[in-house]
Amino acid sequence: xxxxxxxxxxxxxxxxxxxPLYNIHLKHNGKMVDxxxxxxxxxxxxxxxxxxxxxVRKMAGLFDVSHMVQHRFSGPDATKFLEQxxxxxxxxLKPYSSSLxxxxxxxxxxxxxxxxxxxxxxxxxxxxxxxxxxxxxxFMESEAVKHGFNIKHELIGGGLIALQGPEAxxxxxxxxxENLKDLHFGHSKFISMGGLIANNDKVHVSRGGYTGEDxxxxxxxxxxxxxxxxxxxxxxESVKPIGLAARDSLRLEAGMCLYGHELTEEIxxxxxxxxxxxxxxxxxxxxxxxxxxxxHELNAKTSLLRSGLVSSGPAPRxxxxxxxxxxxxxxxxxSGSMSPTLxxxxxxxxxxxxxxxxxxxxFIDIRGKKRPAKVVKLPFVPTNYYR
Amino acid sequence: MxxxxxxxxxxxxxxxxxxxxxxxxxxxxxxxxxxxxxxxDTLPLKYxxxxxxxxxxxxxxxxxxxxxxxxxxxxxxxxxxxxxxTFVEVNEVPVDVEAxxxxxxxxxxxxxxxxxxPVTGKLIASNEALIENPALLxxxxxxxxxxxxxxxxxxxxxxSLMDHKQYESFLEDSH
Numbered sequence: 001x002x003x004x005x006x007x008x009x010x011x012x013x014x015x016x017x018x019x020p021l022y023n024i025h026l027k028h029n030g031k032m033v034d035x036x037x038x039x040x041x042x043x044x045x046x047x048x049x050x051x052x053x054x055x056v057r058k059m060a061g062l063f064d065v066s067h068m069v070q071h072r073f074s075g076p077d078a079t080k081f082l083e084q085x086x087x088x089x090x091x092x093l094k095p096y097s098s099s100l101x102x103x104x105x106x107x108x109x110x111x112x113x114x115x116x117x118x119x120x121x122x123x124x125x126x127x128x129x130x131x132x133x134x135x136x137x138x139f140m141e142s143e144a145v146k147h148g149f150n151i152k153h154e155l156i157g158g159g160l161i162a163l164q165g166p167e168a169x170x171x172x173x174x175x176x177x178e179n180l181k182d183l184h185f186g187h188s189k190f191i192s193m194g195g196l197i198a199n200n201d202k203v204h205v206s207r208g209g210y211t212g213e214d215x216x217x218x219x220x221x222x223x224x225x226x227x228x229x230x231x232x233x234x235x236x237e238s239v240k241p242i243g244l245a246a247r248d249s250l251r252l253e254a255g256m257c258l259y260g261h262e263l264t265e266e267i268x269x270x271x272x273x274x275x276x277x278x279x280x281x282x283x284x285x286x287x288x289x290x291x292x293x294x295x296h297e298l299n300a301k302t303s304l305l306r307s308g309l310v311s312s313g314p315a316p317r318x319x320x321x322x323x324x325x326x327x328x329x330x331x332x333x334x335s336g337s338m339s340p341t342l343x344x345x346x347x348x349x350x351x352x353x354x355x356x357x358x359x360x361x362x363f364i365d366i367r368g369k370k371r372p373a374k375v376v377k378l379p380f381v382p383t384n385y386y387r
Numbered sequence: 388m389x390x391x392x393x394x395x396x397x398x399x400x401x402x403x404x405x406x407x408x409x410x411x412x413x414x415x416x417x418x419x420x421x422x423x424x425x426x427x428d429t430l431p432l433k434y435x436x437x438x439x440x441x442x443x444x445x446x447x448x449x450x451x452x453x454x455x456x457x458x459x460x461x462x463x464x465x466x467x468x469x470x471x472x473t474f475v476e477v478n479e480v481p482v483d484v485e486a487x488x489x490x491x492x493x494x495x496x497x498x499x500x501x502x503x504x505p506v507t508g509k510l511i512a513s514n515e516a517l518i519e520n521p522a523l524l525x526x527x528x529x530x531x532x533x534x535x536x537x538x539x540x541x542x543x544x545x546x547s548l549m550d551h552k553q554y555e556s557f558l559e560d561s562h
Contacts, residue, residue: 043470049496050471245497314474315494338473338496367476367492367501 013039019066020159020223021230028234028241036130038067041243052246053340056211057381060165061242062233066226067130069137070156070219074123077149082116082124085143087269087288089279093118096188098206101277102269103128103139108290108297109265110272112136113257117188117206125188125204125219127160129259143289156219159226164215164250166384167238172205172216175232183207185214185385196232197225210247212254212383252346253339255308255379261318261334262306262348270297271350273306273378304331304350308380309362311373316347316364323363323370324355333364339380346380347373423462423558424551425450426530431458441505441548444557448529449505449537451545456511458533461493461502464558466528470495472521477502477513477535484510486544490535493524502534506544512536 013032016039025032030041041064043049055061073081079090088101095118103111112132117125128136144151163172173180178191188206197203197220209215220226233239248258257263257272268290269277275298282288286295297303309316316336324330336347347364355362358377363370425432425440425448432438435452442448446465451457466472477491484490489501490510504510513535517523524532539545549557 048471050473053496249496314476314492314499315496317499338494340496367489 017067019064020226021064021066021161024227024230024234024241025064030241030243033244035244036067036133038130040064040067041241042245043243044241047240049245049249050340052240052242053249055240056165056213056242056246056250057341058166060163060167060171060215060236060239061211061246062230062239063162063164063242063247064159064230065162065217066158066160068160069128069130069133070160071126071128071140072119072123072154072156073126073151074120074154075150075152076122077151078122078124081144081147081149081151082126083282083288084147084149085111085140085289086114086116087278087282087291087294088116089281090116090118090124091281092279095120098186098188098208099277100274102263102272102274103136104269104289104294105139105265106290107265108268108293110259110263110267110269111139111265113259113263113274115206115208117204119204125156127217132259156221158219158221158223159230161218161220161226161230161233162209162215163218163233163239164209164211164213164242166214168213168215169386171233171236171239172218174236175229180207185387193229196229198222201225203229207386210254210256211250212256212379212381212385213250214384214386248335249337249340252335252337252348253341253379253381254383255348257306258335267350268294268297268303270294271303271305301353303353305353305356306334306378307349307351307356308376308378309333309336309347309349309364309373310342310376310380311345311347311364311371313345313371314366315345316366316371316373320347321365322349322351322373323365325361325363327363330355330362341381345373348378351375422529423448423464423554424529426527429527429530429533431460431530431533434458439545440551441545442551442554442557443503443505443548445503447502447505449545449548450533451506451539451542455508455539455542457506457508457537457539459490459502459505459535459537460533461524461528462554463529465500466525466532469493469498469500469524472524474499475518475521475524475534477518478510480510480512480535482510484508484537490537493521493534504537505548506537506539507541508537508539510535510537 025041029045032039033042086101098117190202204219316333320333322331339346360375431450438450446462474494484504
């Protein structure tokens with residue numbers, strides 16, 4: 001930490017991309033970090049990480065996820081295109097419903113994870129990770145060209161706001177006459193937000209999120225409206241802004257994958273316990289990217305399996321080595337932290353199938369010492385969705 | 388110890404906090420009660436008369452007494468940057484350590500930071516009360532929440548470390 005480094009850090013901040021909510025983060029004294037090339041808040045002044053985390057489990061947290069990449073695919077081959085690059089059976093996806101899915105390469109490795117929402121018959125709203133932006137765009141383009149698909153691919157800019165927590169629904173309900181009781185987990189709708197959005201445009205609201213709590217993701221293409229909308233929510237007693245730190249501990253407690261940690265191009269959906277994303281029709285047809293490899297894994301049942309571990313002592317961290325009871329190295333931790341909800345350490349790793357069973361004892365090397373851990377079922381903290 | 392204290396372990400690499408000067412208030416829990424001086428009437432001071440107090444660039448402090456016994460802790464600045472402390476570990480004692488060698492770690496929910504010995508010597512005790520209740524670290528990092536006690540081999544090593552004034556200007560320059 002010398003001054004030269006620090007000065008460079010300042011210019012870094014200036015050169016980073018900013019979301020429409022950037023000034024809101026500064027107003028709330030967000031501690032800004034470089035995340036996937038964006039200046040994003042990791043914490044806010046006056047709330048520790050644990051306080052932020054617990055607030056979302058008990059009240060409602062507002063997350064700026066505008067850095068994520070929002071796509072709209074339309075055109076005659078949009079369905080075929082998405083059924084080529086993901087294993088999801090879109091015939092089963094009704095209009096205005098969503099599914100978690102994965103983009104696959106030809107080896108069945110995961111290029112990124114994504115949420116696909118069908119809007120019209122041939123229109124899909126797809127959200128992918130900010131950290132994979134360039135790679136995904138290149139991948140999508142080359143796949144469309146390779147297969148000669150006739151699709152229209154648009155990127156949606158502006159604000160993307162996640163509102164998460166048991167009070168999220170009551171907070172959002174104050175802004176709309178639409179009855180949110182009729183909008184269930186995994187579904188979405190274009191909703192009018194009183195006078196908050198320019199031209200009184202309806203905005204896309206999907207019920208779900210990445211904390212395990214009930215909540216919504218609201219896409220507001222007009223940046224100025226996104227700011228007004230976020231500020232209105234933040235004026236409510238029950239809503240606080242929440243940064244990346246709590247976002248990560250919340251998703252980990254919910255047993256969800258983070259690209260670059262649990263998911264990589266070397267991991268297939270079967271190992272990641274995302275076999276449920278493979279549509280029944282696709283299992284029979286086997287035409288999606290990497291189907292040969294993925295379906296082989298599905299039948300052979302030989303791949304490692306993503307597993308949850310609990311432990312006490314120092315928290316396991318990404319990269320810590322994992323050993324079986326005989327002292328043989330069997331893998332490494334993909335994510336780990338102290339769980340503010342459970343008040344014990346939770347982590348994820350990939351284990352051989354004979355060990356990937358509830359109750360198995362394994363050992364994690366942390367700071368040169370092997371510490372015992374126990375396999376548990378995922379998620380670590382039960383989900384609280386509005387179904 | 389601070390080099391990992393602010394990390395956010397996505398993509399394994401650790402982004403730096405970029406606007407820590409703008410938001411230096413983030414690091415202070417109360418109204419600028421900010422002090423990197425040893426807390427009065429606490430063991431690291433009371434143990435003897437006029438201890439030598441020094442600081443490292445890794446944000447450890449050491450209070451060294453005339454009988455060569457010294458207390459080691461992390462600075463207020465570092466404890467505030469770490470946030471809610473969830474876990475403290477000190478290596479098993481007694482053990483010989485070199486200056487700059489890890490003697491334990493402090494953790495928050497999302498980060499783990501090694502604590503390095505400012506000097507060469509024999510680690511002879513750890514602060515059991517702190518280890519049992521890690522949250523104490525944020526309450527009095529410069530006093531009751533010392534981490535370890537060490538018997539110093541070469542008191543001259545202290546001279547290469549910073550005194551309080553130098554440490555504060557080091558913090559200023561770092562931003």
